[in-house]
Amino acid sequence: MMRLGLALILTLLPVLGHAQDRTQTLADIRAELSALAAEFNALKAELVSSGAATSGAAGGDALTRMDTIEATLARLTARTEEVELKLNRVVSDGTNRIGDIEYRLCEATEGCDPATLGSTPALGGEVAAATPAPAADPVAAGVTTAPATGGAELAVSEQQDFDRAKEVLGTGDFRTAADLLATFTQSYPGGPLTQEAHYLRGEALTGLGDTAGAARAYLDAFSAAPEGTFAADALLKLGEGLGKLGQVPEACVTLGEVGLRFPGSMAATQATVAMQGFRCQ
Template sequence: MRALRLLALAAFFPVAGFAQDAQTLADIRAEIAALQAEFNALKSELVSTGAAATGVAGGDALQRMDAIEAALMRLTGKTEEVELKLNRVVADGTNRIGDLEFRLCELEEGCDIAALGDTAPLGGAGGGAVAPIAPVVTDPASGGAVAGGPELAIGEQADFDRAKEVLGQGDFRTAADLFATFTQSYPGGPLTQEAHYLRGDALSQVGDTAGAARSYLEAFSGQPSGPQAAPALLKLGQALGALGQTPEACVTLQEVGTRFPGSAEAASAASAMAGLGCT
């Protein structure tokens, strides 16, 4: 029975391990290590009891065990390969975002390049395999988070609603300031990405295109798979185009279609690329 279980696990593991679920690469490597330990124990048991030599475990038992061991080694190698590729993607994405931040700072009045600091790794402070971010459950009537979603800090919803109300009243500069204060007060909160995104909209309305682009970039880079990621990336690309940064705009708009294929944002990005003459 233990041999059958090992065979079943070895056959199922490539599908389960690399599916887009809550497992991280660290979880996968830990499971492979546990499976390898159990395999070694079973192989030692067969050899020590003489079952392999007497045929009690079935003909050519050791040959089958060797085949399983080879499969486990291949799985370990594939896992390490995926981890290396993921780390390269994170590093490349982080470098690109850092370059955009530098370029936007050059265009933004009063921005101190020396104060930018290091760019946070794409997808989270830890980089690499990042656990999925819990979705924000919203109330259609209020547009805010409700029970069942991530827990809000005291005053967080009220501060967000106040900034959003001011935005709706057309006081865009004040709204931008309120959203800026909100993101500083509640970094990493469930409403922070939307606050960055709406601040970008407010700054766009007052003609601060560089500031708007920075806000859209912060909205996307802080949560690349979040609910506002696609529209933030789209508007970032459009803002870069408006700033005359055509090559960067084309790359960013192309990324919208790559990350969010079939979405309304992907269609809008394709139209924007055509308008910019992207090749």
């Protein structure tokens, strides 16, 4: 029985360690649970075939305890599958909502043809990693990097371009700032500063009185990182923009999401006030 317990502990350690890894998916966890169940069944069969379960060497209630562990593993696997199904439904629903908002914003934007809109990326989805090219020497290539928040690295040119656009926005030159920020998000998609750049572009377009364009920028900011630093404010301003565009039902739903996703935040409080202004039910 000591051998069985030791084997179970050694098998569980990778699962417990990976549970702390945010990059692990539910599918990974389910696969590890399945592997653990298979290992457990093999150990159980060995215990039974050796006669230890009936001879008393492993303890009189060894099989009862093993059956309990086996049932627990089955419940964990089933629960993981249930959570994964719910998560997939949430992602699908969220993606559809964002796609609908993009369509409505396009309809409200002069010169925008809804037929040209591509498919909406899955909410929270990750871009598939391409085959890495051979690493180049940054010094030999004349490229240097600067640390960014959270340990990510930025090309110096990326930081400089962002700082330049932010500086122009601070001077009140909203048109130039909006153009610079649009160029930035196209040049550095998915970078550490992309969400903030989308958000600041929304601010610049708001300053220009382009409510529809600003709403699209706030939507892009939220979609870039639904749990990011600017996500709550971007969702709030998206809801306010939809209300100003006459899309009150969509505005109410969007503003309601702020409180659900970011309870207790300043954005949630402001969203509640905005909902009262739009007379949301």
